[in-house]
Amino acid sequence: MKKPFLSLTELKISSGYGVVPIIPDSFLGGSTPQLRTLGLDGIPFPGLGKLLLSTSNLVDLDLRRIPHSGYISPQAIVAGLEASTRFEKLALEFQSPQSRADRASWDPPPLTRIVFPALTMLVFKGDNQYLEAIVSWIDAPLLDCLEVTFFSQPTLDTPLLRDLIGRTGAFTAFHRTNVDFEPFSVNVRLFQRQGILDSATLKLGILCNPSDRQLSAAAQLCNSSIPRLPTLEQLTINGDGFLLWQDDIGAPKWLELLQPFNGVKDLVLSKRLVRLVAPALQELVWERVTEILPVLQNLFLEGPKPSRAVEEAMEKFITARQLSGYPVTLNVVGNSEPEPRPMWVCGVGVSDSDLINTLFRRSMSMS
Numbered sequence: 001m002k003k004p005f006l007s008l009t010e011l012k013i014s015s016g017y018g019v020v021p022i023i024p025d026s027f028l029g030g031s032t033p034q035l036r037t038l039g040l041d042g043i044p045f046p047g048l049g050k051l052l053l054s055t056s057n058l059v060d061l062d063l064r065r066i067p068h069s070g071y072i073s074p075q076a077i078v079a080g081l082e083a084s085t086r087f088e089k090l091a092l093e094f095q096s097p098q099s100r101a102d103r104a105s106w107d108p109p110p111l112t113r114i115v116f117p118a119l120t121m122l123v124f125k126g127d128n129q130y131l132e133a134i135v136s137w138i139d140a141p142l143l144d145c146l147e148v149t150f151f152s153q154p155t156l157d158t159p160l161l162r163d164l165i166g167r168t169g170a171f172t173a174f175h176r177t178n179v180d181f182e183p184f185s186v187n188v189r190l191f192q193r194q195g196i197l198d199s200a201t202l203k204l205g206i207l208c209n210p211s212d213r214q215l216s217a218a219a220q221l222c223n224s225s226i227p228r229l230p231t232l233e234q235l236t237i238n239g240d241g242f243l244l245w246q247d248d249i250g251a252p253k254w255l256e257l258l259q260p261f262n263g264v265k266d267l268v269l270s271k272r273l274v275r276l277v278a279p280a281l282q283e284l285v286w287e288r289v290t291e292i293l294p295v296l297q298n299l300f301l302e303g304p305k306p307s308r309a310v311e312e313a314m315e316k317f318i319t320a321r322q323l324s325g326y327p328v329t330l331n332v333v334g335n336s337e338p339e340p341r342p343m344w345v346c347g348v349g350v351s352d353s354d355l356i357n358t359l360f361r362r363s364m365s366m367s
Contacts, residue, residue, distance in 0.1 A: 004029035012062075014041035022069055025050060036060065042095070044070030052080025059118075060089040068098045074133035078114060088118050092134075093125035097151035109136040116140050125149040128158050135160045144170035145201050148225075149185070152208035156220040166227035171202055176234035179218055179257070182241060186214040188221060190232075211245045212253075219256040226260050235261050236268040237277070245276060254280035258292050265295055271303025275310055282313035285320040294326065302333045 005028055025047035031054040038055070039062040040048075049072055052058070058081065066072070071094075081087055119140040124131050128150050146165070150156065165171050174190040187205035204225055206217040235258075239245065254277050269277050281299075284292055299314075306314065314330060321328045 002026045002029055004031040006031075007034055008032050009034050010037040011035060012037070012039035012041075013043050014039075015043055017042070020044060020067070022046065023048075027051065030054065033057070038062070039064075041065055042067065046070055046072060048072055049076030049080045052077075053083065055080070056083045057086065058084040059086055061087070062089070062091045064091065064093045065095045066093065067095050074130055075137065078134065078137040081116070082114050086118050087116055089121040090119065091121075091123035093123065093149075094127070094130075094151075097127065097153075109133075113137060113139040117142065119143055121145040123147045125151075127151060128153065128156055128161075132158060132160045135164045140164075141169065143168050146171070147203045149205045149207060150221075152206060152213070152217065156206070156217070156224050158225045161225050162227050165202065165225070172229070172231065174202070174229050174232050176236070177232060177261070179222070179235070179237045181211065181214050181218070181237075181239040184209050186218045186221070188218070188226070190226075190229075211239070212249055215249060215253050215257065219253060219259075222257060222260045228260075228263070230263055232261065232263050234266040234268070235264045236270075237273055238270045239273040239276075240270050245272060249276060251280035251283050255283065255292055262292070262294055264293060265297045266300065267293065267296055267298070268300040269302060271301075274301045274303055274306060278306075278310045278313040278317075281317040285316055289320045289324045290326055296321075296326075296328050298329050298331060300331045300333055304334060305332065 008028070011032070020043060023043060023045040027045070027047070028051065030050055032051065033054055034057055035055045036057055037060045038058065039060075041062075042065040044067045045051075046069070048063075048070075052061075061081065063072075077092070081090070114137055116138055119138075120142050122140070122143060122145070124134070124147070131148065131150075143164075146168075148161070171190075173192050175193055177188060177190045180187045180189065185205050185207045187203060190202040192201060204221055206214075206221055208214055208217045237257075258280075284290075299318075301310075301314075318328055318330055
């Protein structure tokens, strides 16, 4: 395996969850000029950057579960891929937070970004500074699928990622987004219209728990990574599942999460979040009435009839919006457990929240 494989076009190596020997720099003689697809899963290969310098025909680089012993610097990845003008797909997923980028060892990014004219998909899992280094070097005008997962960290700052999303043409037509709180992560998915069904081509997430930490992480993620998207009209926040929400989560955290979605016209709250978000909306009265969600038109509350406390909070919010000249229509989407029953919105029977989203899309397409 130390000799060059001059005709090799596809190479995939994977390992189980054990100690794996590090692949030496002499692997394949350091040259695979015809290689088009390279996939490594759980394989430490710190010298990969040198091998990539010979792969001018590479189309797909898929590196999953990269162990700490196989750490590769951001500039080594970019420099290794620069020679391939047909490069289409890049996946970089580190195994643990231990593999954090070392800023001290970075070279400064070039004055002009390296253009990858065929790159359409970028998948990343790791440290936010590592991804920031990658996107500071590259430009991908045809990028139309981006999936990013960060490890939990106290502070998340990704201005270069936000800039990449904002200047990429395929990401300028999102019309709805879901913020999904899940048992071990929080994920933000942005959807484009694709006929009857929507397509999520942008996903941002953070691996963290419990619920209070997830809320702070989600707020940081949305404010740091999502640019202003004028076509975004609907926001759905899901937090049911098996999460144990704390009742004392303060209103400022929820308002911080809502802050970057100022163009949203429809807000949908899953049933277990209604009692938590209602006190936050109650804060938006008097001079703050249009500080958050200034163009909101419809508020959908999933679940059974709201409690008296929620009703009072919603009444204050709705009244304040009405008096300010920015009215909001409140819709309660009924549901009961354990036996599901048809839900209703505006008198129309529906079976689940996905169908509600379909009704939203139809109404917007008719307007």
